[in-house]
Amino acid sequence: MLTAASTDNTGRQYLPQSPDVLSPNQALMPLSSTVNGQDHLVVGGCDVIELVKQYGSPLYILDEQTLRTTCRQYRDSFQKYYGGESLVIYASKAWSCMAICAIVDSEGLGFDVVSGGELYTTLKAGVSPQKIYFHGNNKSREELNFALDEGVTIIVDNFFELELLKGLTGDRQTTAKIILRLTPGIECHTHEYIRTGHLDSKFGFDPNQIEAAFELVSQAEFLNCIGLHAHIGSQIFEQQPHKDLGDVLAGWYKKAADYGLNPEILNLGGGLGIRYTESDDPPSIEAWSQNVAQSLEAACRSHGIPLPKLIVEPGRSLVGSACVTAYTVGSRKVVPEIRTYVSVDGGMSDNPRPITYQSLYRAVIANRLSAPCEETITVAGKHCESGDVVIKDAQLPMPQPGDILVVLATGAYNYSMASNYNRIGRPAAVLVNDGEAQLIIRRETLEDLVRQDCLPERLRQG
Template identity: 50%
Template sequence: MVVFLHGTSRVNEKGHLEIGGVDVVELAETYGTPLYIYDVALIRARARAFQEAFRRHGVRAQVAYASKAFSSIAMVQLAAEEGMSLDVVSGGELHTALVAGFPPERIHFHGNNKSREELAMALESGIGCIVVDNFYELELIEELAEASGRTVPILLRVTPGVEAHTHDYILTGQEDSKFGFDLHNGQADQAFRRVMSAKAFRLLGVHCHIGSQIFETAGFVLATQKVFAKLAEWNREHRFVPEVVNLGGGFGIRYTEEDDPIPVAMYVDCIVEEAKKQAREYELPLPEIWIEPGRSLVGDAGTTIYTIGSRKDVPNVRTYVAVDGGMSDNIRPALYGAKYEAMLANRMWGERTEVVSIAGKCCESGDMLIWDLALPEAKPGDYLAVFCTGAYGYSMANNYNRLPRPAVVFVENGDAQLVVKRETYDDLIQYDLPWKTKVKK
């Protein structure tokens, strides 16, 4: 197995992994492990690649960072620095964005079960768009809009019936989905008529998202065709002219040798060229095109560092090597069989002489991070670097077994900055209340 280093990662003269010009061993010794490290230069490069691809085509566009991949104040501020828009899916993500000072007019609010309180926060904050997912939500928004005298800019999320070639757990664009209004059974038309008959809404256009970790463009072409066919129908019958078409995200990254992602510009080229073609065919003005990359911005910019502890040899079966984290900081392997590559950060040049399986420390047999990993002989105290953990690692981190969530460090140009503190044991119990039994008199 060949480990491919991403972004600014390299092996320094000590044989240590270095990211952003900073020795990972020094980071582990300074901030402890488990530790998430983000390569800021790589995130900036990806953001700029998406935006430059749209500029080359001379079209109006927004590239919105899908903050569910990794949301923190520092990350939101970095997205703002790069001129991105922001996709949030909860009141917590919206609050994070507002506290970070992100321009509310560039925030898009997603989610299949937004609460009245979350929608009220969105309206009061003056965010740029709500992506409406269902009829219940339309009713809530209309009530809130009428009470406040606002007109709410929205997109209708539609399911185009396009299946991306990815894991079943993260498919979202097919007909059997909890998300959106179906294009084929009349729900999207019903939602459109409902919106157009109410003064509370300003319908910008439609949104669709066909899946995640996608390595080809055919699905985006087909989704674009289906979306424009429906928009053309609404234009003919109701003279509706869409301002925005949001084609979602799901652009794949390389986790292991099995993955073969394409350059981000190829996704944009495909989407823009097909949108232009469809607009010409249906004689529609070309809408502003929005996309929502998340994983493809931060996924391979993140590396998790662990300290190796115990070892268990099962003769003629396998050797387990345990680390000081696991499904509490990366639940993806246990949740849907996600695969990763890893190496000893303090012995990058070491000859890989054994094959081991990396076990987490949670009290679950399923807490396995990597099966059958070739490494130099791993010893207690070695640092294991697991690559491409920048998306859905910290976001899905939890306190199972009362493990504190790790710290997060950003590195760039030789500097390291702590952007999320490590939780303490006292943090774990800060909301606990004692149980007091009644005393009989």
């Protein structure tokens, strides 16, 4: 458990207690986080202040212990609670880079990719195509040909894609393994932009389209439907929606047999949330896995079908809590009787979630972890946008220029959604473990920012 904020008004309140038994998605800091004798935050045995001195800031710091622990808790929980075969696959849109792919692959997980770029990255990391599942609501012809060349499983989203695949496989005289994505009509209490399971969604076949999709696939010589898929959202704390989802998918799984289809897989997506603030209270990985596994077993009994291979797709909850982002504090502006702004050397280009989703985060001063929180400030980014605010009304020790401010739980959708807005280079990322730090993503240079620019000769001066 985490120590209660009411009993500790310092950055130490966020340090994980008993990390060996903690579900990583319930921790605000990576599991290896400690404080050293200099009152500095230490992650993976590495002093965060020294990491910034060596690699600069902003800096993503990824804790290998947390990432591996999360993978193992998911994998082991489904093996424990599900009576059939199961596979956990990493939703790599949360953060796709070769080092993360290699770690996740080594823990026996598969991968969900949503673009040719994510597919290429995963393959370059050495992942077997047999463990890769290709999502997307508008895959290009080039992406589908890439997927067919590699032999990955394609999760089909709509009739346009079915017809396109039917033509491509017919031309090749090669069978494609496909999974049909369904829209189950289940809503979760989450942000409007990350609800993907209700009927008004750009994803998947609606209930009134599913049988037509079954019919089309049954008539396609080179399309082999091996399963069904649905995903109901993200950052979910409720358990009931996944109970409902298992029953809905089991019903359609049984119906597929009426069309001569023999699917073997039910993919129930992901969506388990993480703790971004003290008030967040997500279920543990084990509790969520048990709920999904046992609910599907009950649904299969109810519908009289054998247990399929169960696939789940956690993304955020696999990597979100494993990373923190370190910034250097700069300017300060006091607006009397309104607020105090403290600016850092990053912001919306390395973490667009606050300006996009109004997402909440917590932060600590890493070089004074035990200093009491004595003022309420707004952590502002450096970009030329009034809305570039990392954290509004953060409780912190009075930040000083040069302090290292660390934002917690930044592993999911931070680097993956990062941009070069204002022509600012994306940060470096380091992997920390047992006191060693290894660079896994280089910091972009000024030359990187113009590498793809083309200047016509007639526009050159001199």
